[in-house]
Amino acid sequence: xxxxxxxxxxxxxxxxxxxxxxxxxxxxxxxxxxxxxxxxxxxxxxxxxxxxxxxxxxxxxxxxxxxxxxxxxxxxxxxxxxxxxxxxxxxxxxxxxxxxxxxxxxxxxxxxxxxxxxxxxxxxxxxxxxxxxxxxxxxxxxxxxxxxxxxxxxxxxxxxxxxxxxxxxxxxxxxxxxxxxxxxxxxxxxxxxxxxxxxxxxxxxxxxxxxxxxxxxxxxxxxxxxxxxxxxxxxxxxxxxxxxxxxxxxxxxxxxxxxxxxxxxxxxxxxxxxxxxxxxx
Amino acid sequence: xxxxxxxxxxxxxxxxxxxxxxxxxxxxxxxxxxxxxxxxxxxxxxxxxxxxxxxxxxxxxxxxxxxxxxxxxxxxxxxxxxxxxxxxxxxxxxxxxxxxxxxxxxxxxxxxxxxxxxxxxxxxxxxxxxxxxxxxxxxxxxxxxxxxxxxxxxxxxxxxxxxxxxxxxxxxxxxxxxxxxxxxxxxxxxxxxxxxxxxxxxxxxxxxxxxxxxxxxxxxxxxxxxxxxxxxxxxxxxxxxxxxxxxxxxxxxxxxxxxx
Amino acid sequence: xxxxxxxxxxxxxxxxxxxxxxxxxxxxxxxxxxxxxxxxxxxxxxxxxxxxxxxxxxxxxxxxxxxxxxxxxxxxxxxxxxxxxxxxxxxxxxxxxxxxxxxxxxxxxxxxxxxxxxxxxxxxxxxxxxxxxxxxxxxxxxxxxxxxxxxxxxxxxxxxxxxxxxxxxxxxxxxxxxxxxxxxxxxxxxxxxxxxxxxxxxxxxxxxxxxxxxxxxxxxxxxxxxxxxxxxxxxxxxxxxxxxxxxxxxxxxxxxxxxxxxxxxxxxxxxxxxxxxxxxxxxxxxxxxxxxxxxxxxxxxxxxxxxxxxxxxxxxxxxxxxxxxxxxxxxxxxxxxxxxxxxxxxxxxxxxxxxxxxx
Numbered sequence: 001x002x003x004x005x006x007x008x009x010x011x012x013x014x015x016x017x018x019x020x021x022x023x024x025x026x027x028x029x030x031x032x033x034x035x036x037x038x039x040x041x042x043x044x045x046x047x048x049x050x051x052x053x054x055x056x057x058x059x060x061x062x063x064x065x066x067x068x069x070x071x072x073x074x075x076x077x078x079x080x081x082x083x084x085x086x087x088x089x090x091x092x093x094x095x096x097x098x099x100x101x102x103x104x105x106x107x108x109x110x111x112x113x114x115x116x117x118x119x120x121x122x123x124x125x126x127x128x129x130x131x132x133x134x135x136x137x138x139x140x141x142x143x144x145x146x147x148x149x150x151x152x153x154x155x156x157x158x159x160x161x162x163x164x165x166x167x168x169x170x171x172x173x174x175x176x177x178x179x180x181x182x183x184x185x186x187x188x189x190x191x192x193x194x195x196x197x198x199x200x201x202x203x204x205x206x207x208x209x210x211x212x213x214x215x216x217x218x219x220x221x222x223x224x225x226x227x228x229x230x231x232x233x234x235x236x237x238x239x240x241x242x243x244x245x246x247x248x249x250x251x252x253x254x255x256x257x258x259x260x261x262x263x264x265x266x267x268x269x270x271x272x273x274x275x276x277x278x279x280x281x
Numbered sequence: 282x283x284x285x286x287x288x289x290x291x292x293x294x295x296x297x298x299x300x301x302x303x304x305x306x307x308x309x310x311x312x313x314x315x316x317x318x319x320x321x322x323x324x325x326x327x328x329x330x331x332x333x334x335x336x337x338x339x340x341x342x343x344x345x346x347x348x349x350x351x352x353x354x355x356x357x358x359x360x361x362x363x364x365x366x367x368x369x370x371x372x373x374x375x376x377x378x379x380x381x382x383x384x385x386x387x388x389x390x391x392x393x394x395x396x397x398x399x400x401x402x403x404x405x406x407x408x409x410x411x412x413x414x415x416x417x418x419x420x421x422x423x424x425x426x427x428x429x430x431x432x433x434x435x436x437x438x439x440x441x442x443x444x445x446x447x448x449x450x451x452x453x454x455x456x457x458x459x460x461x462x463x464x465x466x467x468x469x470x471x472x473x474x475x476x477x478x479x480x481x482x483x484x485x486x487x488x489x490x491x492x493x494x495x496x497x498x499x500x501x502x503x504x505x506x507x508x509x510x511x512x513x514x515x516x517x518x519x520x521x522x523x524x525x526x527x528x529x530x531x532x533x534x535x536x537x538x539x540x541x
Numbered sequence: 542x543x544x545x546x547x548x549x550x551x552x553x554x555x556x557x558x559x560x561x562x563x564x565x566x567x568x569x570x571x572x573x574x575x576x577x578x579x580x581x582x583x584x585x586x587x588x589x590x591x592x593x594x595x596x597x598x599x600x601x602x603x604x605x606x607x608x609x610x611x612x613x614x615x616x617x618x619x620x621x622x623x624x625x626x627x628x629x630x631x632x633x634x635x636x637x638x639x640x641x642x643x644x645x646x647x648x649x650x651x652x653x654x655x656x657x658x659x660x661x662x663x664x665x666x667x668x669x670x671x672x673x674x675x676x677x678x679x680x681x682x683x684x685x686x687x688x689x690x691x692x693x694x695x696x697x698x699x700x701x702x703x704x705x706x707x708x709x710x711x712x713x714x715x716x717x718x719x720x721x722x723x724x725x726x727x728x729x730x731x732x733x734x735x736x737x738x739x740x741x742x743x744x745x746x747x748x749x750x751x752x753x754x755x756x757x758x759x760x761x762x763x764x765x766x767x768x769x770x771x772x773x774x775x776x777x778x779x780x781x782x783x784x785x786x787x788x789x790x791x792x793x794x795x796x797x798x799x800x801x802x803x804x805x806x807x808x809x810x811x812x813x814x815x816x817x818x819x820x821x822x823x824x825x826x827x828x829x830x831x832x833x834x835x836x837x838x839x840x841x842x843x844x845x846x847x848x849x850x851x852x853x854x855x856x857x858x859x860x861x862x863x864x865x866x867x868x869x870x871x872x873x874x875x876x877x878x879x880x881x882x883x884x885x886x887x888x889x890x891x892x893x894x895x896x897x898x899x900x
Contacts, residue, residue, distance in 0.1 A: 011368075011372075011453065012368045012371070012374055013368075015365060015372075016365040018360075018361050018364060018365070019364065019428060020365070020380060020383065022420065023384050023387065023421070023424065024383075026402075026420070026421045027390075027395065027398070027421050028383075029402060030395070030398030030399045033401045033405055034397060034398045034401045034402075037401045037405075043883060060891070060894045060898040061894070064898070067898075085293055086297045089293060093287065093290045093291075104528075105298065106297075106298065106301060108301075108302075108525070109302060109304070111478075111521060111525060111528060112305055112308065112521045113482055113497070113501060113516075113520040114498065115484055115501045115502050115505065116513065116517030116520065116521075117304060120307055121304050123304075123307050123308070123311060123319055123320060124307050126320055126770060126772060127770060127771055128320050128770050128771055128772070130303075130307050133321045146710075148772070149756060149763075149767075149772070164301065213389075217389060217391055220391065221390075221391020221392060221394065222391075223484075228505070231757030231758065231763065232757060232759060232897055233757060233897075234900070235894065235898055238391075238393050242393075243890075243894070245489070245612070245615075247609045247611055247890060248609075248611040248612065248615070248887070248890060249615020249616070250611075250615075251400070251401055251615075255401060258394045258398075259394075266389070316790075317790050318769065318790065338588070339588075409621065409624070410619075492605055493604065503586075503606065505762060506583065506760065506843075509765075509770065
């Protein structure tokens with residue numbers, strides 16, 4: 001950065017500096033503080049790598065990362081598979097003038113409180129919950145199924161949220177597609193399946209990737225959903241981080257675990273980076 | 282064949298709608314439960330749990346806190362986001378791509394990690410926990426969003442109008458207030474609205490950074506920890522209702538803008 | 542319009558300083574000096590408990606909930622001296638606060654010591670060098686909570702039932718490591734007070750057996766709910782604190798003190814040395830220990846528990862639910878919470894994490 005000399009150079013800096021300063025002060029600096037903290041011992045504060053080595057040597061800590069990755073991957077894949085046809089139906093099958101309403105309806109539960117959403121799923125999936133009651137009284141099952149307090153419940157809670165999110169991003173992407181692409185493909189003799197596979201799908205890949213990336217970031221960092229629905233039958237990384245803070249006030253270890261989690265998200269970011277550019281229209 | 286596809290599409294759509302609405306319906310239904318457990322059989326309808334929510338001072342003050350934090354942090358977000366978007370769109374700054382990347386970087390980081398970082402920093406700097414600290418965190422998560430939305434909408438035609446105004450002798454601040462802000466209003470409004478939504482519903486940052494006074498999601502979490510309780514259903518349904526009203530208002534204002 | 546021409550870096554640095562100063566200033570204005578700031582467990586946040594005190598003394602009680610002494614002390618570490626006036630703490634952990642020089646001795650003559658159950662005053666932990674730093678306000682047991690309509694009550698007289706095939710998949714474990722590790726110790730015939738690192742492998746084996754039988758490991762809510770709604774029939778670590786509050790909803794819920802014994806939990810109130818409001822803090826402690834305060838605390842919304850003051854103004858029905866009259870027999874068989882040092886505590890928590898992760 002060069003020293004601004006004229007009024008013409010000062011104005012642009014004056015415009016962008018507050019946002020940059022905010023980001024440096026409350027995002028970059030905390031991150032540095034967390035990095036430093038992760039290198040100190042909980043008792044005494046001496047410099048140490050012990051917080052990191054704990055993660056790599058303690059299998060139950062490792063397991064939390066594996067669980068996080070497994071849950072996140074499952075959720076992302078299921079959400080895309082469910083959301084894509086849904087977004088397609090909304091964009092292609094629903095008459096134009098109803099589309100806005102249909103989309104609004106599809107994302108309406110978005111506006112329920114995030115903490116309450118997981119809790120509602122607990123009510124649905126509980127031993128005596130709505131699903132089990134319905135299935136037993138319909139005579140389909142004799143004994144209630146164990147749905148709540150499992151990984152399945154965690155995944156269901158997540159998928160519910162991310163289907164809505166992905167429907168939005170994919171729908172937006174489908175609407176941007178010019179019909180002429182499809183027409184051109186049809187004119188060239190491609191059937192609907194080939195048109196979809198070779199034209200529509202590649203062109204909607206950005207929408208999928210943006211949605212998938214958001215899903216990964218939000219899912220892997222979420223504490224509430226697994227805590228409410230998972231029944232602590234296994235831990236994911238955010239639960240492990242919160243445990244260090246909540247039970248022991250061990251900020252250094254919590255910092256180290258957060259940084260490891262962050263590193264994993266960065267890998268996901270790099271994988272999707274080419275689709276995530278923010279450009280001016 | 283065509284009819285079959287159509288039928289399958291309808292069935293699929295209905296199934297997904299069913300999945301999406303199932304927990305909401307259950308939530309609202311059992312908020313009207315007359316007995317103490319929000320699970321079948323349904324014993325209502327009764328409004329006793331709504332009464333309980335509205336007479337709970339902690340919940341109502343948390344609701345006010347949440348609104349305050351959401352509005353103020355979103356105002357900060359759109360202000361900072363708008364100014365910086367304008368700066369980057371209008372002027373060629375050295376390292377512009379890198380700096381824009383920096384501003385949007387928090388988008389790629391989980392809230393938990395942002396909250397943890399601020400907690401460690403504030404701890405170290407001796408800044409006590411408070412609603413303001415949580416608000417600072419909310420600006421961190423929402424500023425990139427506001428910036429990205431406003432920046433992406435700053436097209437060349439904007440710059441042309443601005444240039445015309447400037448050529449006619451309008452000073453810079455006048456161009457900003459009279460031309461740029463009105464033209465960018467939809468994007469600014471969208472940024473503000475999205476920030477509001479995310480702040481209103483944010484949990485982990487508020488959980489880590491507040492002390493006595495806290496936001497509604499944290500208070501709901503506390504409530505949740507005192508047992509399965511139709512009161513949680515009632516407060517959840519109320520939050521839902523408030524959000525829906527906001528969304529509808531947003532839609533109406535936006536539609537009016539479009540037709541105007 | 543004039544714009545100062547400055548090096549952006551220096552702008553940044555001065556902005557940084559100013560922002561910090563502003564945030565610190567604004568945030569500091571949060572709590573007022575006249576308020577009473579209490580670091581508490583969830584049972585103290587019940588308005589039915591706090592409001593009478595607030596109205597009688599014209600004071601606002603600010604409460605912050607926490608779970609576990611480690612977390613509570615961490616909150617104190619992060620605060621400025623004088624931020625807090627009183628704290629709820631496991632009686633057994635009072636020495637940890639004294640070691641850090643946090644607490645103020647309490648005037649015994651101004652508190653109803655003579656009325657307390659003598660077994661729970663925990664003088665070994667709460668009195669150091671002849672000075673009392675903590676007073677027990679509530680106690681109970683981490684033992685077996687169960688639904689008597691679903692299990693054989695005779696089985697609930699032995700901790701061995703928890704790991705037997707008969708109740709596989711019918712069990713929830715309370716997600717707090719100390720009491721449940723204490724129960725595992727009782728199950729393998731160890732005294733909770735004597736646990737050392739050498740006992741960890743055997744304790745772990747016992748915990749893993751319980752986990753294999755368990756459907757979930759839950760916090761207060763999740764485990765209460767699971768028991769109350771029939772998701773499980775047995776709660777390891779449960780006791781009157783789970784079943785008493787739910788008795789109205791589900792009278793089949795009960796608890797037992799098995800033949801191996803049970804873990805006694807006991808919570809104390811302590812006053813901070815740096816409190817700026819010591820008179821009010823003492824009034825608060827006096828209120829909580831008074832017969833009326835004790836009754837309200839014992840039947841608080843978050844969880845019920847035995848009042849430490851025998852004169853608590855509980856109704857006969859409440860006494861029956863809490864099994865007030867059976868206390869002497871229970872207390873005789875109860876053992877204290879494990880009180881590991883920092884190193885063993887960390888190892889126990891890691892063992893707990895391992896138990897949670899076990900498939």
